Each structure stands twice: as C-alpha cells, then as structure tokens.
Amino acid sequence: MALEIYNTLSRKKEEFVPVHSDRIGLYVCGPTVYGDAHVGHAKAYIMGDIVNRYLRFRYPERKVTYVQNITDVGHMTDNDDVAGEDKLQKQSAKEKKHPMEVAAFYTRRFYEDMSALNVLRADIEPLATGHITEQIELIKKLIEKGFAYEVDGNVYFDVSKDHDYGKLSGRKTEDQEASGRVEARSDKRSPNDFALWKRVDAGHILRWPSPWGDGFPGWHIECSAMSMKYLGETIDIHGGGLENQFPHHECEIAQSESVTGKPFVKYWMHNNMVTTGGVKMGKSLGNSAMLRDLFKEYDPLSLRFTLLQSHYRGTTEFTTEAISASETGYKYLLRSYHKLKDVVGDAELPEFNSLDTPQNQSIRDIVGLFKEALDDDFNTPGAIAVLFNSLAPMTNNILAAGMSEAGPKYLAVWNALAGNVLGILPTQDATQTDASGTLSSVVQLAVRWRKQARERRDFAMSDTIRKELDEAGIILEDSKEGTTWRMK
RNA sequence: GGCGCCGUGGCCAAGUAGUAAGGCAGAGCUCUGCAAAAGCUCCAUUCCCCGGUGCAAAUCCGGGCGGCGCCUCCA
Known part of the structure; x- marks a missing residue:
C-alpha cells in the first residue's frame, strides 16, 4: 500500500516517492496579508495541514519540513506597471497605517484564525520582505544566464527562453497571444513575460534598493527564493489554490528551473474552490464568508470538519445549512470520544504504534481502512466515513459492554486518527x-x-x-x- | 478565442470498469415517567440525456444539454 498523490504536472495520481531518503520538503503558498481570511483560505490551509499531518503520521522516520510564506509585499492589482495599485499600500492608505503595520496586523489575525481551525503552524514561516536579498540574487542569476532582461528599472523574465514554459497549466504562449486580450502598454518584449523586479515611483512606500534601482520584487520570485533557501533546489510537494496554477506556479517553475537546471517540485497539489450558490467565493467578488464572522456562530472545528467532508480537489458548496448539518454529525463523533475519555480517565494510554499487532485485529482493521482512504490522494471524506462506520460504533459497543481494558487502546486510536491526523478533536474541553x-x-x-x-x-x-x-x-x-x- | 473542471437520492458528498461509502434531513422500533443519548430497521434497480466499446460502465469513447474555474490580484 502506497500513498498516491494527484500531481497537477502529470494530471494523474502518482505513487509518492520522496526525493530524499531521510526528509520530506513541503511548501504551501501562504496568504497576502491585506485582509481577513475567509472560508476559501480555510480550505486551502486545512488541505496543507492535512498533508503535513499525514506525512508525519505515515513517515515517522523522515523529517518533514513544512514551509509556508507570508506575502507582505503588496504587488499590483493590475498588470500595468504604471496604473497598478499596490494592495497593501491601498489598504494602508485606507487604514492610515504604514503598509508593514497592515501586514503585521493581518498576519497575526491570519494565524489566530488558523489556530482556531486547529491548523498547525508551519516549521518555517518566512516573510517575503525578509528575503529581498535572496530574491535579488536569484534575479541576478537569471539575468546572467540570459533568462531575464532589464528595461528602465524593471526586470522581466523572458518566457521565450524557457522551452517548457506552460507545462504545469497546459498553456501555450501562442494561444495566449492569439486570445485578443487587451494588453496594457508595457516595456515587456512579449506580453507573456512576467516581472521579476519592479521599479517604483516616488509615492511608493514599500521599496528596496537593487542593482536596477529602487523597487520591489515581482510576485512570483518570493516563493522560488524562499522554497529553495529552506527546502533545497528540488522539493517534494508544493501546494496552493487552483487559481495559482497559472500564472503564479507556472512562473515559479520557469524561474527556478532556469536557474538550477533541476526540477523545482516533484508533486504539485492544487485545491479547488469553495463555492456558494455554485459560484466561486473570492476576495474580489465580495461573496466571501469571513472566518471571524463564522466563528461567532459555529464551532471552528465543526467548520474544519465540514471542509474535510469534501475532497480537496473538488469544489465545496458552502452554505450555513451545510455547516449546521455536518456539525450535527460531528457532535455525534465527539460524544462518542468524550464518553470514552471520561471512562478511561487518567489511565495510561498505550503507544499507538504498539497496537499494530494481531491481538488487536479490530483496531488494525480500522487503522487500515483509515490509511487506505488517506493514501488515496488524501481522501478525507473517506477517512471520516471510517470514523462513522467503525470507530464510533466500536467505541459505543465498548462503553456499553464496560470492557475497560479496551478503553485506553481505543482512546489512543481516537487521539491518533481523529486528533493527530485529522485534527478534529478539541485541544481543550469544558x-x-x-x-x-x-x-x-x-x-x-x-x-x-x-x-x-x-x-x-x-x-x-x-x-x-x-x-x-x-x-x-x-x-x-x-x-x-x-x-x-x-x-x- | 485558448486551457481545464464538474453534473451521483430532499440537501451535502465519496466512488474512475465488477454491480451505488458516509453525513444531514425523514419514517418506524427498542430503551425510557418524559426527553435526550445509544442501538436496530427503512430511505437511489440507479448515477444530466443519447449513442458506442466491454462478459461487465456512474466509471472508458463519441455527441448533446446544463453549470463552473483559469487566461488580470485572489486559497
């Protein structure tokens, strides 16, 4: 039995074979911190959390390093170098705060929301602004190797030099050019070229000196720089939202592989959208349900549970009715767990790994089914079904029969599967x-x-x-x- | 225009060839002073439609209808 991951690069499930024998590198694109997190963010980072937790559970002998960045550079809301607005700068003007104050504020709130959802913190949480030097170094190398060019303080990646550009998203540059899309006036050689470094005008607050003058890094370069700095030139898994597949991830591949000549990422994972009324929930669409608001009405963990009841690669239709419905089912599981916990009391629990013996066949069966589900491209709805079908009924049987010696064993199973892997058990109770x-x-x-x-x-x-x-x-x-x- | 995804019971939602998981809602029963909890039973001969290939298809192929995403910031 092997873990299989759907790899966007090949568009199929592939057996997971780590790049290195002793460690696993995981990178998930973090948020741009100029506003509060909504349900879509929850889906993305809960996916990252499940991958992180399951890898640690399944490969205890390997060191898993999870890196998730914070994008605290504003970037442009418009592709046009001149007319574009910097999101952080715009928000800072609105709130009368320094852009970095805005970024710090929303960064804290992001982590608060994620903690409420029981999303574990990454091992390394690098800031884009803390890695300007690394980004500049990368850009310099790209220019040296002929993959990038400078025009009047702006540096662009020359897509025509990268022969397999488009391999992730399946896009051909010719098709894009033929699209008739209106391209803003630009000093790019080709509309497909993308910015590595951008020159700033006098009013721009967030700026850094560079060999090409004052400016700030392009959006894509930060992930390449930070991923390679902490995880090496080829990492195992890189995840993020589907909408980042193009252009963001495509550009990351282009930059990174042009510099190193090696594969940047072995497995690309993309989570699908949260929809409401069948339509994507998005920051710019104004139909987002903010996590903070939902937490007033619903237990954050039941929201986590709701999201885990659909697969990460499918869309999740989000309504308050959907949370209420799955909350009822979630509470059923929790009651079973809490009753068991009360009965077991302070008794010492066996090591979870010690339970994998023929003497504990029913536990073996449950754990086997659970792993089978998650091994199949992190099928969390299937894993939850195992809790409903097997673990909770078995627990209730034990409680009814008063089988005290089985209690601690099953509690250890609950803690491992529902607690450590799925993260749906409360970390603190009444x-x-x-x-x-x-x-x-x-x-x-x-x-x-x-x-x-x-x-x-x-x-x-x-x-x-x-x-x-x-x-x-x-x-x-x-x-x-x-x-x-x-x-x- | 290009690239791609989806359409499973009242709702949510797994399942990519071997004869429809699971949750919610609903119905009945056991237990019970009542309620709750827990348990048991029932609830899609069928997977948008039409063709095709298989011994076998929700699953593969072709066509149609409907919905959505990306191609500009977005998880």
Whole structure:
C-alpha cells in the first residue's frame, strides 16, 4: 500500500516517492496579508495541514519540513506597471497605517484564525520582505544566464527562453497571444513575460534598493527564493489554490528551473474552490464568508470538519445549512470520544504504534481502512466515513459492554486518527476550563435535587430543572447508571 | 478565442470498469415517567440525456444539454 498523490504536472495520481531518503520538503503558498481570511483560505490551509499531518503520521522516520510564506509585499492589482495599485499600500492608505503595520496586523489575525481551525503552524514561516536579498540574487542569476532582461528599472523574465514554459497549466504562449486580450502598454518584449523586479515611483512606500534601482520584487520570485533557501533546489510537494496554477506556479517553475537546471517540485497539489450558490467565493467578488464572522456562530472545528467532508480537489458548496448539518454529525463523533475519555480517565494510554499487532485485529482493521482512504490522494471524506462506520460504533459497543481494558487502546486510536491526523478533536474541553470544579459541583447539586424529585415522582420539578439547565447550556442525560451532564 | 473542471437520492458528498461509502434531513422500533443519548430497521434497480466499446460502465469513447474555474490580484 502506497500513498498516491494527484500531481497537477502529470494530471494523474502518482505513487509518492520522496526525493530524499531521510526528509520530506513541503511548501504551501501562504496568504497576502491585506485582509481577513475567509472560508476559501480555510480550505486551502486545512488541505496543507492535512498533508503535513499525514506525512508525519505515515513517515515517522523522515523529517518533514513544512514551509509556508507570508506575502507582505503588496504587488499590483493590475498588470500595468504604471496604473497598478499596490494592495497593501491601498489598504494602508485606507487604514492610515504604514503598509508593514497592515501586514503585521493581518498576519497575526491570519494565524489566530488558523489556530482556531486547529491548523498547525508551519516549521518555517518566512516573510517575503525578509528575503529581498535572496530574491535579488536569484534575479541576478537569471539575468546572467540570459533568462531575464532589464528595461528602465524593471526586470522581466523572458518566457521565450524557457522551452517548457506552460507545462504545469497546459498553456501555450501562442494561444495566449492569439486570445485578443487587451494588453496594457508595457516595456515587456512579449506580453507573456512576467516581472521579476519592479521599479517604483516616488509615492511608493514599500521599496528596496537593487542593482536596477529602487523597487520591489515581482510576485512570483518570493516563493522560488524562499522554497529553495529552506527546502533545497528540488522539493517534494508544493501546494496552493487552483487559481495559482497559472500564472503564479507556472512562473515559479520557469524561474527556478532556469536557474538550477533541476526540477523545482516533484508533486504539485492544487485545491479547488469553495463555492456558494455554485459560484466561486473570492476576495474580489465580495461573496466571501469571513472566518471571524463564522466563528461567532459555529464551532471552528465543526467548520474544519465540514471542509474535510469534501475532497480537496473538488469544489465545496458552502452554505450555513451545510455547516449546521455536518456539525450535527460531528457532535455525534465527539460524544462518542468524550464518553470514552471520561471512562478511561487518567489511565495510561498505550503507544499507538504498539497496537499494530494481531491481538488487536479490530483496531488494525480500522487503522487500515483509515490509511487506505488517506493514501488515496488524501481522501478525507473517506477517512471520516471510517470514523462513522467503525470507530464510533466500536467505541459505543465498548462503553456499553464496560470492557475497560479496551478503553485506553481505543482512546489512543481516537487521539491518533481523529486528533493527530485529522485534527478534529478539541485541544481543550469544558472539564479543563473548569479546573477548580466549581461548575461541576453546582451541576452535581442540581442533579441530586432532580434525582430526589424524580424519586418522589415529581416530574414537573424534574423537568423544570432539566429545562432550565438546558437554557443555561447544560444538557442532562438519564441512563441506567444515573444522570450525566455535558455542555451544549 | 485558448486551457481545464464538474453534473451521483430532499440537501451535502465519496466512488474512475465488477454491480451505488458516509453525513444531514425523514419514517418506524427498542430503551425510557418524559426527553435526550445509544442501538436496530427503512430511505437511489440507479448515477444530466443519447449513442458506442466491454462478459461487465456512474466509471472508458463519441455527441448533446446544463453549470463552473483559469487566461488580470485572489486559497
């Protein structure tokens, strides 16, 4: 059984064979930080997170290094060198802040949102502005090798010098030229050429000195520079949103491979869009659901769960109804997990890896199905189905049968699969925030009073207590063993 | 105009040749003072339509209809 990844380069699933025997390099294009993150960002970075988590789970013997950049250079909202607006500069004018202040502000908020979604931080989170030197060095090499040319303070990559340009997106430069698209006035030799370095005018705040005068780097060069600096000339996996396939990733390949003469990336992964009403959710379309707003209504982890219930390469139709629906299913899984956790208590858990023995056949089966799903190009909906079909029912059986020796084993399985790999288990629960036990004591008191009412068959009082606790966010459940409570 | 993707039950959504996962919603039952939880059962003879190739197709090929993305910043 091997991990298979759909590689955009070949347009098919390929067996994952790491470039190096001892390590794996993963790079995912990070956000441009001039606004808050929306559901589309969540889908992209949760995908990156799943790849990161699963690689670590599946290849414990290899060092996985995950790099995700922050684009804190504004770039242009228009291809025209003159008329283009710098997104960060525009936002900074609006907020009356220095562009770097805007970038820092939204960077923090981005990480806050991602943490709420239980997206693990990358090992290296380089800033584009922190790697201007590296980018300039790369551009110098491209000029030396004849792949780039300077015109009046601007440096462009000469696409005609790169013979396999277009191999990722399947585009031919001739077709693009034939498109009749209106090209803005430019000093490029060809409309397909793209900027490596841009000259700035007097009013531009974010600027750096370079051999070609004051300016700032082109959008694509940062990823090449930072990827190669931290992960080497050929990395295993590079991921990002589908809309970055062209031109961004195509340009990254062109720049990087022209300099090194080696393959830049072995496996390219692209996640599809989040749609609403069948239409792409996008920053510029104004139909984005911002994560911060959603977090007020929904548990961030149930949002994560919702996104994991569709495949990363398919579109995800996003509606509040869709989150509500999957939230119900998600809570079912959590109840099973929490009950098990309560029963196991402080008992020591076995090492997850020690459970892979013939004596634990049912666990082996569950883990096998789970891995089979994720091995198939990170099929998270399939992995979640295993939780619904096997892990939760098995857990409920154990709880019903009171099989205490199986408890810790299964809890270790929950922690590994649902916790470490899928990241859908809460990292902190109500019992931890109630460390002093105050809430618990009070609820226990109410439960005792209600028990007395029930014993004298005063069901009106019993139901009132339950109803009022429910309104306060506490749910009571009666069973043969007594009454248990939990937070809504 | 070029490149590419998608169309599966009321909703969401897996499945790329071997006879339709899963979740939500819905129906019934068990348990129960009631409720909840949990469990059991039912819920697509069929995968947009029409042809074709296979012993076999939701899955491959051709045509049609419908929807979407990229080609300009966007996850």
